[in-house]
Amino acid sequence: MVKLVNLVKTLRSKNAGPFLTTMDIFFEDRESYERVKNSGVITKELVAKLYGIPINDVVGLYYYDPAMGIKITIIKPHGWISGDPENTDVLGCSQHVPLQDIEIP
Amino acid sequence: MLRELKDLSFVNMGYGWYPETVKEALKWEPDVIVGQGTSTDPGPGYLGSSDIYPYTERFNQKKDAEIIALARENNIPFIVSAGTPSGSNLHLEGFLRIVDEICKGSGIKFRAAVISGEVDKEYIKTKLAKGEKMRRLVDTPRVSEFLTLDEVDRSVKIVSQMGPEPIMKALGMDVDGVITGRALDVGLHMAMPLKRGFDKGLAAHMAKVIECGALAAVPEVIDIMFGILREDHFLVKAPNPSLRCTVRSVAGHSFYERPDPSKELNPGGYLDISEAKYEQVDERTVKVWGSKWVPSDKYFVKIEGIKPIGYRTINVAGIRDPRMIKHIDPFLESVSEEVRKRFAEVEEDYTLMFRVYGKNGVLSEWEPKKEITSHELCIITEAIAKTQELATAVVAYARGKLLFWNYPGRTTTAGNVACPYSPFDIKMGEAYVWNIWHLMELDDPCEPFKVRVVDFPRNKPWEGLK
Numbered sequence: 102m103v104k105l106v107n108l109v110k111t112l113r114s115k116n117a118g119p120f121l122t123t124m125d126i127f128f129e130d131r132e133s134y135e136r137v138k139n140s141g142v143i144t145k146e147l148v149a150k151l152y153g154i155p156i157n158d159v160v161g162l163y164y165y166d167p168a169m170g171i172k173i174t175i176i177k178p179h180g181w182i183s184g185d186p187e188n189t190d191v192l193g194c195s196q197h198v199p200l201q202d203i204e205i206p
Numbered sequence: 207m208l209r210e211l212k213d214l215s216f217v218n219m220g221y222g223w224y225p226e227t228v229k230e231a232l233k234w235e236p237d238v239i240v241g242q243g244t245s246t247d248p249g250p251g252y253l254g255s256s257d258i259y260p261y262t263e264r265f266n267q268k269k270d271a272e273i274i275a276l277a278r279e280n281n282i283p284f285i286v287s288a289g290t291p292s293g294s295n296l297h298l299e300g301f302l303r304i305v306d307e308i309c310k311g312s313g314i315k316f317r318a319a320v321i322s323g324e325v326d327k328e329y330i331k332t333k334l335a336k337g338e339k340m341r342r343l344v345d346t347p348r349v350s351e352f353l354t355l356d357e358v359d360r361s362v363k364i365v366s367q368m369g370p371e372p373i374m375k376a377l378g379m380d381v382d383g384v385i386t387g388r389a390l391d392v393g394l395h396m397a398m399p400l401k402r403g404f405d406k407g408l409a410a411h412m413a414k415v416i417e418c419g420a421l422a423a424v425p426e427v428i429d430i431m432f433g434i435l436r437e438d439h440f441l442v443k444a445p446n447p448s449l450r451c452t453v454r455s456v457a458g459h460s461f462y463e464r465p466d467p468s469k470e471l472n473p474g475g476y477l478d479i480s481e482a483k484y485e486q487v488d489e490r491t492v493k494v495w496g497s498k499w500v501p502s503d504k505y506f507v508k509i510e511g512i513k514p515i516g517y518r519t520i521n522v523a524g525i526r527d528p529r530m531i532k533h534i535d536p537f538l539e540s541v542s543e544e545v546r547k548r549f550a551e552v553e554e555d556y557t558l559m560f561r562v563y564g565k566n567g568v569l570s571e572w573e574p575k576k577e578i579t580s581h582e583l584c585i586i587t588e589a590i591a592k593t594q595e596l597a598t599a600v601v602a603y604a605r606g607k608l609l610f611w612n613y614p615g616r617t618t619t620a621g622n623v624a625c626p627y628s629p630f631d632i633k634m635g636e637a638y639v640w641n642i643w644h645l646m647e648l649d650d651p652c653e654p655f656k657v658r659v660v661d662f663p664r665n666k667p668w669e670g671l672k
Binding site: 123160165170172183192195 | 247248251346348458462464466468482557569638643
């Protein structure tokens with residue numbers, strides 16, 4: 102088992118508008134990309150659990166082979182909406198942290 | 207001869223471009239210079255700001271706008287969105303004043319179409335009154351499923367992301383360039399190719415790759431980008447010789463700030479790049495083809511609006527005493543309780559909160575690490591209240607308690623926290639939240655976007671500007 106953060110080149114989050122947060126995962130080599138893709142570990146269920154949101158709010162989980170990239174998009178939970186009083190991260194660029202420790206076989 | 211259109215893309219947000227790379231790009235003979243200058247990413251506070259240069263200030267805006275002088279000197283048409291970052295009429299006017307200054311300073315004169323991206327509230331209310339439904343773009347309970355008259359009334363300003371069509375129309379008005387307010391970034395780049403009859407899928411995909419300048423190259427830096435659109439493919443290359451476009455950097459850029467990497471919803475249809483092909487042509491250039499535009503029956507634009515929620519005041523303070531750090535949660539709860547007692551008669555008129563950096567200031571309740579291991583904490587005390595005066599009074603009272611309230615084992619009877627500033631408290635003015643993020647259907651994609659043909663430099667500022 103290895104933590105996701107140790108397999109990636111890029112692991113980032115950002116707003117896709119004020120109501121969606123999108124997380125991008127890119128890899129240095131095709132082997133690591135295929136390893137994560139084929140492991141089947143990253144699922145909508147897992148993302149929902151990590152971010153404490155309903156599964157229907159995980160609106161996208163995509164694999165885009167030409168870029169060796171994985172994209173996860175969620176509807177922001179209360180408190181994440183850009184500029185709301187409770188919001189800590191207007192740009193949404195520090196919300197990737199809960200993904201770092203996902204264990205990949 | 208192969209028909210092609212060459213697009214020099216820069217970012218018009220005040221982040222800067224490098225004169226030497228622009229000089230290099232001008233040797234490549236661009237057919238159009240395009241720059242995006244509007245964004246909602248910096249949050250709702252900017253659309254509400256009454257400061258004419260709220261984001262990167264006049265100095266930085268002017269440095270970016272000087273590219274227009276280069277465009278005119280080289281007789282290249284330009285298309286820019288401006289009014290950083292909101293694209294409201296007020297902020298657009300700020301940019302037009304800079305253009306006036308540049309013209310007066312360099313003796314340049316030209317004619318441009320200026321297109322407003324701010325939508326009149328009455329225009330939207332008339333549509334709603336006719337029974338039109340404007341659905342929210344994202345299924346979040348935070349905004350109404352369908353836009354209501356009440357939300358329009360509450361909003362301070364509403365802007366809309368115009369598509370390429372109003373810009374195409376403006377390009378036909380015998381102008382040297384187009385300056386828009388809030389606009390769809392890719393639409394700025396699509397307007398010229400669509401006007402010249404290029405394939406819409408390829409035009410949209412090239413726009414998507416180059417709209418953020420050199421961010422689609424490696425290493426990722428803020429600089430300009432160059433796109434060459436042809437009949438059945440396009441090429442992308444960064445003019446800066448130290449940057450390379452690679453298949454992965456170009457394909458990967460389709461992820462940037464987008465919910466779906468292979469489908470992008472736009473006014474009048476969507477871009478499908480699931481079958482797009484990428485090829486490394488030389489060390490710095492990538493060729494792309496196979497992108498498709500899928501038209502829709504109806505034409506929608508996104509409308510964006512904000513409403514005020516009160517006035518904000520903050521205080522920044524640091525804690526270094528390990529005994530206080532150990533008791534931070536009950537200590538802050540005691541301070542809150544003292545504030546509640548003091549302001550009981552106006553309890554409905556304010557909210558108080560603390561941001562505790564070193565504990566969970568970034569991830570708040572999503573922070574997986576529960577134990578504080580830092581030797582110092584930063585506390586931002588924040589109040590939002592009906593008036594600026596009340597917000598400041600709440601923060602000032604809370605700050606007094608932060609300084610002098612007790613906690614177990616306290617030895618710091620002369621003051622508990624380190625305040626870096628005098629005055630201590632910072633009045634941040636009116637605060638806003640997004641309340642409109644909806645789709646408005648248009649029969650005519652140009653209808654709400656007012657176009658004026660303007661000769662620069664102007665003799666006087668925008669008349670009738672609210």
